[in-house]
Amino acid sequence: MPDPNHIALLQINGSSPVYLRPLEGDIFMELLLECWDVLVIAILRGGLYALMAVGLSLVFGVMNIPNFAHGELYMFGAYTAYFAYTVFHIGPIPSILAAGILAFVLGMILEKGVFYPLRKRSKRQWVMNTFLVTLGMSIILQNLAKLSWGSTYHGITQYWQGRVRWLSSIAISMDRVVGFLIAVAVITTFFFFMKKTQTGRAIRAVSQDETGASLVGIDLNFIHTLTFALSAMLAGIAGACLLSINPAYPTMGLNPLYKSWFVAILVGMGNVGASIIGGLIVGLLETITYFYFGGGWQDVISLSIIILILLFKPRGLFGVKGVKTALE
């Protein structure tokens, strides 16, 4: 509950804040401020969920692969950022960029090494087979990480200093805010790429109709590799942004994995644009649960709500008929 004597309008880095004149005992004001707190935290969380979910939906929409190794790509991004920041001492933004680039490369390698031979071999039961293949991949990646870097937590204390208080009594760490802004920037760039550039249009064409796309001369193998690499890059950036909040350890990927799956199934698999809104919705559900029921029940309650929604709209909130959905 916000303390009526300390409602700061905006305070960055502990500078002296501009205070609101508190209206004593105004329940409506307190309620509003509480809602604001919840909303701010929900949006900050939801932004990163959206980043993860966009990658997942992209891979499912274009390549029809349900990627259960998405969490491991997130983990890879976190580890890369850790080593870039602590061992090579490059600044925060370059380490996040480095994480993105190296995750891109990893995605390329994985696609060429694992999915390309599978595509050439047989396309029967593609969804189920690739699901199992990504499961195997996730086991391998987790254990490679354990082998190389051990099971201990590799974290950093902070990227950027300071805390922000915006119209609330809760001080939010600068890392979260900047991480959110980075996520927004990345998603915006990604959408610009998809809508305006030729390659982006090629990717969208492949997601709509593979045969038609190859008829107009789009190189399917190139597009598939590019898509998977992009998805890996998005996950890696998410992992790198949250490094100070979630330290890196080999099995850290399970949590982001199932969160991004919640979002993807909630909005309808393959729907990349709606994943952003879905990320915010899931962030909101979680934050409300966190505020009112305590941290442990987050999963149960947000899951129950998602399951309820899916019972009435099995194609997802924004699932469109005719587009690849989770039902095939």
Add this chain to the structure above:
Amino acid sequence: MQIEIDQSRNNSRIWTTWLSAIGIKPLGLGLLVVFALLPAFLKDEFILRLLISALMFGGLAMAFDFTSGFINIVNFGFAAFWGVGAYTSGLLVVKLGWSPWLAMPAGAVMSGILGFGLGLLTIRLGGIFAACMTWFVALAMMSAAGNWVELTNGHSGMTVPLFFDTLKNWPYFYVVLFMVLGIYILLTCIIKSHVGMAFRAIGQDTEAAASSGVDAVKYKVMNFTISCTIAGLYGGFYSHFIGILTPLVMHTSHTVELLAIAYIGGRGTIWGPLVSAMIMVPVMEFLKDLMEFRLIMYGALMIIVMIYYPKGFVGLWETAKAYIRNKRKSLTMA
């Protein structure tokens, strides 16, 4: 004299046909006898316990493959049904003072009810959607078991009384052997009946099956409920065998293990996952020195089997049999 020989031959033939109707071919019968006599010769408690675990995993893998191999739905939340059976059985004994022998079937019933409910809601939709929904339910249940501290003692775990007071493992071995045998016969009888044919039809092509008059929803839910009930039964056994229950029983990694065992054994057969568990669980245990390498091999094995050899152990066995048959034919013809 000839009549007596013929009569005895006919009698043995009746026996063998009857046994193979419930799925026990001569080789299986031989292995069964070997296993039944094993505790008399094996005094090493560690290996005995390992075999008990392997048999339990075999039973679980059979139940998992019953859904994923026959109606082609991956029950990605399988470990939660296992865990629900374990927790129900444990709680009934600890809180209400039931006997473990009664609590185990009660755990199975609870899992069955949960499976029936979940099946009605989501399994009719099939595909990756059903897999994801079962996964989400498993995650929710694991979280609930961890947070409902008054009931389940949360993440610190719950101690559960064991079946027998003795420290020896051989009673547990016979219990689990009997359970595995019973489940194997049950599943084989189901598969060989028209219900099993319906399952296979649904697994191969749901629409074609529906147009032939097979009620897809009814059979899918039936299959799912049976699979979850069996998982609950083994969960009950697990809780009274290990004696300590934590919410981690329901973790996704256990489902992934069972999935790997079932798939490497061969989809769509009953004995494939059982044999695969009997081979893989001891092998993984003995390779423990390799630490992470063994899990990397495990993941790599799964990928390789998926891409290059989807029939698994069963396929290997069939290939070997066909090879021997061809060799025999070429020898007799020449």
